Amino acid sequence: MKPAPFGYLAPRSVDETLELMASHGDDAKVIAGGQSLGPLLNLRLATPAMVIDLNRILELAGISAHDGDGLTIGAMTRQHDAETSPAVAAACPLLAEALPYVAHRTIRNRGTIGGSLAHSDPAAELPAVVTAVRAEMVIRSRSGERTIPAEEFFLGYFTAALEPDELLVAVRVPAVPARTTSAWQEFATRSGDYAIVGVAAVIGLDGAGVVDRASIVCSGIADVPRQLSTAQSALVGQEPTSAVIAAAVAAQHTDPPADLVGSSSYRRHLVGVLAQRALEAATERQEGNDDRPTG
Amino acid sequence: MAAVTGTSVRPTAPPGLIGTRVNRVEDARLLAGRGRYVADVTLPRIKHAAFVRAWPSHARILSIDTTRARTLPGVVAALTAADLPPATLVDGNWIPGLAKTPQPVLARDKVRFVGEAVAIVVATSRYVAEDAAELVEVDYEQLPAVDHAGRRPSGHVPILDELPDDLIYDRGESFGNPDLMFRDAPHVFVKDLALARSMAAPLECRGTVASYDPAAGSLDVWCSTQSPHLLRRRLSAASGVAEHRVRVMMHDVGGGFGQKIAAHPEELAIALASCALGIPVKWIEDRRENLMAAPHARGQRVHLKLATDDDGRFLALRARIVGDAGAYSFNAASALIEPYITARVMTGVYRIDHYGYHVAAGLTNKSPVAPYRGVGFIAAQTARELLIDEAARSLGIDRFELRRRNMIRPDDFPYRSCTGLVFDSGSYLEALTTVERMSAYDDFRCEQEQARASGRFIGLGISPYVEPTGWGTEAMNQIGWHSFPSNDSARVSMDISGKVTISIGTPSQGQGIETTLAQISAEVLGIPLDDVVVSFTDSSSAPTSLAGTRASRAAVVSGGAVGLASQDLRERILKVAGALMETDASILTVADGVITDPSEDAASMTVAEVVQKAFQLTEIRSAEPEPNFTATRFYDPGATYGNACVGAVVEVDPQTGGVRVLRIVGAEDCGTVINQVVVEGQFIGGMAQGLGGALLERLAYDENGEILTTTFMDYLLPTSTEVPHFEVEHLESPSPYTWRGIKGVGESGTIGAPAAIAAAIADALAHTGSTVDRLPMLPEDVRAMVEQGEDRG
Numbered sequence A: 001m002k003p004a005p006f007g008y009l010a011p012r013s014v015d016e017t018l019e020l021m022a023s024h025g026d027d028a029k030v031i032a033g034g035q036s037l038g039p040l041l042n043l044r045l046a047t048p049a050m051v052i053d054l055n056r057i058l059e060l061a062g063i064s065a066h067d068g069d070g071l072t073i074g075a076m077t078r079q080h081d082a083e084t085s086p087a088v089a090a091a092c093p094l095l096a097e098a099l100p101y102v103a104h105r106t107i108r109n110r111g112t113i114g115g116s117l118a119h120s121d122p123a124a125e126l127p128a129v130v131t132a133v134r135a136e137m138v139i140r141s142r143s144g145e146r147t148i149p150a151e152e153f154f155l156g157y158f159t160a161a162l163e164p165d166e167l168l169v170a171v172r173v174p175a176v177p178a179r180t181t182s183a184w185q186e187f188a189t190r191s192g193d194y195a196i197v198g199v200a201a202v203i204g205l206d207g208a209g210v211v212d213r214a215s216i217v218c219s220g221i222a223d224v225p226r227q228l229s230t231a232q233s234a235l236v237g238q239e240p241t242s243a244v245i246a247a248a249v250a251a252q253h254t255d256p257p258a259d260l261v262g263s264s265s266y267r268r269h270l271v272g273v274l275a276q277r278a279l280e281a282a283t284e285r286q287e288g289n290d291d292r293p294t295g
Numbered sequence B: 001m002a003a004v005t006g007t008s009v010r011p012t013a014p015p016g017l018i019g020t021r022v023n024r025v026e027d028a029r030l031l032a033g034r035g036r037y038v039a040d041v042t043l044p045r046i047k048h049a050a051f052v053r054a055w056p057s058h059a060r061i062l063s064i065d066t067t068r069a070r071t072l073p074g075v076v077a078a079l080t081a082a083d084l085p086p087a088t089l090v091d092g093n094w095i096p097g098l099a100k101t102p103q104p105v106l107a108r109d110k111v112r113f114v115g116e117a118v119a120i121v122v123a124t125s126r127y128v129a130e131d132a133a134e135l136v137e138v139d140y141e142q143l144p145a146v147d148h149a150g151r152r153p154s155g156h157v158p159i160l161d162e163l164p165d166d167l168i169y170d171r172g173e174s175f176g177n178p179d180l181m182f183r184d185a186p187h188v189f190v191k192d193l194a195l196a197r198s199m200a201a202p203l204e205c206r207g208t209v210a211s212y213d214p215a216a217g218s219l220d221v222w223c224s225t226q227s228p229h230l231l232r233r234r235l236s237a238a239s240g241v242a243e244h245r246v247r248v249m250m251h252d253v254g255g256g257f258g259q260k261i262a263a264h265p266e267e268l269a270i271a272l273a274s275c276a277l278g279i280p281v282k283w284i285e286d287r288r289e290n291l292m293a294a295p296h297a298r299g300q301r302v303h304l305k306l307a308t309d310d311d312g313r314f315l316a317l318r319a320r321i322v323g324d325a326g327a328y329s330f331n332a333a334s335a336l337i338e339p340y341i342t343a344r345v346m347t348g349v350y351r352i353d354h355y356g357y358h359v360a361a362g363l364t365n366k367s368p369v370a371p372y373r374g375v376g377f378i379a380a381q382t383a384r385e386l387l388i389d390e391a392a393r394s395l396g397i398d399r400f401e402l403r404r405r406n407m408i409r410p411d412d413f414p415y416r417s418c419t420g421l422v423f424d425s426g427s428y429l430e431a432l433t434t435v436e437r438m439s440a441y442d443d444f445r446c447e448q449e450q451a452r453a454s455g456r457f458i459g460l461g462i463s464p465y466v467e468p469t470g471w472g473t474e475a476m477n478q479i480g481w482h483s484f485p486s487n488d489s490a491r492v493s494m495d496i497s498g499k500v501t502i503s504i505g506t507p508s509q510g511q512g513i514e515t516t517l518a519q520i521s522a523e524v525l526g527i528p529l530d531d532v533v534v535s536f537t538d539s540s541s542a543p544t545s546l547a548g549t550r551a552s553r554a555a556v557v558s559g560g561a562v563g564l565a566s567q568d569l570r571e572r573i574l575k576v577a578g579a580l581m582e583t584d585a586s587i588l589t590v591a592d593g594v595i596t597d598p599s600e601d602a603a604s605m606t607v608a609e610v611v612q613k614a615f616q617l618t619e620i621r622s623a624e625p626e627p628n629f630t631a632t633r634f635y636d637p638g639a640t641y642g643n644a645c646v647g648a649v650v651e652v653d654p655q656t657g658g659v660r661v662l663r664i665v666g667a668e669d670c671g672t673v674i675n676q677v678v679v680e681g682q683f684i685g686g687m688a689q690g691l692g693g694a695l696l697e698r699l700a701y702d703e704n705g706e707i708l709t710t711t712f713m714d715y716l717l718p719t720s721t722e723v724p725h726f727e728v729e730h731l732e733s734p735s736p737y738t739w740r741g742i743k744g745v746g747e748s749g750t751i752g753a754p755a756a757i758a759a760a761i762a763d764a765l766a767h768t769g770s771t772v773d774r775l776p777m778l779p780e781d782v783r784a785m786v787e788q789g790e791d792r793g
């Protein structure tokens, strides 16, 4: 469990990093918190010739709120800093709710928001969360910056829509629309483990208490965060009672893969249980929501 | 978060060091990160080793090419079996009917499990060694894997040519007349239980530093082992270096739990590499190697049948047990240690006169099985206690009551079980009653009803047990294991300052041995605890222990030897003191390092003064011709059996199958308690480990015999968030057959907890009509119980 030999570079700015990424291309890997890349190197599952360390690049860390218009979270923001940020709690409560489920406190002290997203593990919490809140990924290379919706960022197991010379610099989270609430539910064998299945739910109601937006995104059941689109459509236009939620969830077909921690049918069952719980929890939060329509 | 509440009842000893809750003397070192492990050992010219390990589970080795590896800069050597003297591991332990299959130190013609060592690369660093290991090219011809004991794959090729059916043991025995009793029994209950493979997973993996000095012809070895003297024998046999020139040294060992009892192929290979190269070689095992290739454990299927009368009286028991031995049966009769012990202890704390068992053990293409804390007991305990609960439910008798009706009673001692175990003393009924009180059983039943009504499912499980501890020759004979030298000697030496050093062959893996043995010696000698140290074991100076630290034995056997040696030393000191003080030695008392003559106005001398004078004054020699203050005593105790009862409360989420352990209570009886802190550490640590076996831990293989659980992301140990609050009470039934009535407690909690937790799950889901049929009960398994209930309507 010792890594294969690799070179090490520690640039101090994003521009310098982008230059290095361009010149090393496929042979290089950037390292953020190292909480996933470290084990991969030690197990020799990743054997880059060069490791480019992002930890000295101060401009990549930090959370900025845009005055009621959402948030930008720098890629190198530590997961624990996001978890305890009042700005995140206010502007993206779903992220704040899901973060404590990412590994353990000591790992979140090092692990970064950008690292978790770029790593693109379909079992991870954050990819499902950013998909559910319709966040945007801000990506830069030497040739410029581009922004893509979260939905298009996760391409497959450990594969994000990033070219070898591209750096994820930030994630941009839109403001929570009025009368919109959310919840995270997951089930893991031990606390801190990757969940067997996780569900992010976002529910928006119109003035009449009828669902006008539903996002239900699962971790752990496909090669990317998986939206339950049938259930989403079934909810829209309905009042989200338990029975309505149950019918919508039951209408959803899923075909999760089997592995060591759970068979396909067990995972499918968990999707139903956790989606129900997450949607009910999100709906209940409408009660305390100031924007709740009266009458 | 884990917490402990401990209370002690019925103290047997008057206030003295034995029986006193003193803090562990090793903790200052261990908790401050000052422990010294094999990885900390470094020597001039030392080089680092990595093993090339087999990736197929069963294959012929066609060729091994080390050329590329050897030419990598920094590589000193790449050695295969062909480069080392032929060496295999097989021990002298023996059970009639057991086929032993020696394991080569490095695989020669064939590999038999994923992770088997095929070659060693020695280099300037572990990094370079691993780089080079990847360059060793091994050509394999793959063979079908035997992944299940007793099941042949198509195209089956025996794992060992001499064993065409892969079976290493296939025998049974009958006691009383179970056939007749089953034929006439009004009720027969049946239970199947499968225990997954799991393993000890010590925090410190294995490791060895070997240094052969060609000039002196000596071999120095530092090793993370539980049995330094046993290892020395194996090292000598493999290397040809005579035993007195082989020295095994130990510092701290970061956990063993049985995994480090046997000498391992890797340890011998490293020593042979050092001999071949004439330089010190260091191997520090990593977690992946440990999970793949260190000995595994459990892996049993138990089929159990219980006959009762209408009142629930146990009439007879029958067991069929199949054990998965792994690829070799090389050490401590290891391949059989699981199923055989299961069979022999199956009747537990109950009066059962008619019993029959059949045990089969087969080789599989998996890592060999070795003892792991609670070896064999856990399968017996869990299968039996679950079956008793199922019988209770079916007969409509309360679970506590059914056990009470069948338990061995206080006036039965000494009680001879039908398999020949002679239970010396114990508190079986009292432990059960204590757990009934601690778990507030009546209140619990109401709470459970109310919870069920509101859709919450909680359950209580109880697990009373007896376990052989100490394991002297007599206990070995009782269990039917006739060739296992299980005695210890201890040397207690007082230096000129009046302080004591204890030397033993049973090193500590953190259990608290340094504290308890010092307590024993200090109490007997009448000196302060701080004046006694237990030295790290060095095979060249420590008295021989061929068993080492294992099997809940160190407190009983080493403790007895230390007690006896300390008594000898005390007599010698008092004899000299008597001469110096011109009084009869037999009236002298000693406390806190001061010897007092009660007759002479309480005249006194310190122990240190006596020792110093004895060295200086030749006159003393008329009273004590050889005033040396070292005593060595041998001890082989009678058979002794500890007991305990564990109760667990769990909550089950029927929708996810998630299980939360809310509470664990235990009443333990290890005879005379030397130190409650240490006993609780052992008991609670054991229960936490048992929780892992009940809910989390299993080594998984695919159908090709490839291991899937090679990191702690896949092999799940209990962490602080899974381990509940523990409450412990101490009962004390001193053994009539051991020094000061001490019994062992090292394995206790591990044995009791899995059955209690499994039974609690079964209780929580009793309404489903489903039963627990495996360990661990992973969430999906628990969920399956609920679904089976739903299917039944």
Ligand SMILES: Cc1cc2nc3c(=O)[nH]c(=O)nc-3n(C[C@H](O)[C@H](O)[C@H](O)COP(=O)(O)OP(=O)(O)OC[C@H]3O[C@@H](n4cnc5c(N)ncnc54)[C@H](O)[C@@H]3O)c2cc1C
Pocket (backbone or CB within 6 Å): A029, A030, A031, A032, A033, A034, A035, A036, A037, A038, A075, A076, A101, A102, A103, A104, A107, A110, A111, A112, A113, A114, A115, A116, A117, A118, A119, A123, A124, A125, A126, A162, A166, A167, A168, A169, A192, A193, A194, A195
């Ligand atoms: C014991 C343990 C338990 C864990 N449990 C969970 C869990 O329950 N849920 C969960 O989600 N995660 C879990 N993790 C993973 C952890 O959350 C990681 O922190 C996270 O997945 C990666 O973040 P990082 O900053 O450490 O990234 P790194 O490990 O440094 O990098 C991960 C990958 O992303 C790439 N990368 C990093 N930053 C960028 C960037 N800005 N642009 C482009 N590419 C980039 C790297 O090249 C690498 O390929 C666990 C980890 C451990 C060790």
